[in-house]
Amino acid sequence: xxxxxxxxxxxxxxxxxxxxxxxxxxxxxxxxxxxxxxxxxxxxxxxxxxxxxxxxxxxxxxxxxxxxxxxxxxxxxxxxxxxxxxxxxxxxxxxxx
Numbered sequence: 001x002x003x004x005x006x007x008x009x010x011x012x013x014x015x016x017x018x019x020x021x022x023x024x025x026x027x028x029x030x031x032x033x034x035x036x037x038x039x040x041x042x043x044x045x046x047x048x049x050x051x052x053x054x055x056x057x058x059x060x061x062x063x064x065x066x067x068x069x070x071x072x073x074x075x076x077x078x079x080x081x082x083x084x085x086x087x088x089x090x091x092x093x094x095x096x097x
Contacts, residue, residue, distance in 0.1 A: 005041040006037075006039040008042060011044075027060045031095075042062070043093065045092045048090065062095045064093050066092040067090065068090040072086075
C-alpha cells in the first residue's frame with residue numbers, strides 16, 4: 001500500500017439497522033476523512049461469498065480489482081463460515097476519490 005491509499009478494515013451495522021442507509025452514511029464520512037487527510041484511493045476487502053457486502057460496496061462507488069486467494073485459510077487459525085460456506089478468498093474493491 002502506498003501513501004495515497006487508505007484501507008477500510010472494518011465497518012459494521014447491526015442486523016436490525018441494516019437497510020436504512022447507515023452504512024452508506026459511514027462510507028461518505030470515511031470518504032470525507034480520507035480526502036481531508038490527503039488520501040485519494042480507498043480499498044476494502046471482503047469474503048468472496050459475501051454477496052451482500054460486495055453489492056453494498058459497489059452501490060457505494062467501489063469496484064472490484066482483485067482477489068487474494070486463500071486469504072481466510074492462511075490468516076485465521078479456525079475456519080470462518082458465512083452463509084454456510086467456509087471463507088476462502090478475499091475480494092478486493094477500490095475507489096478513487
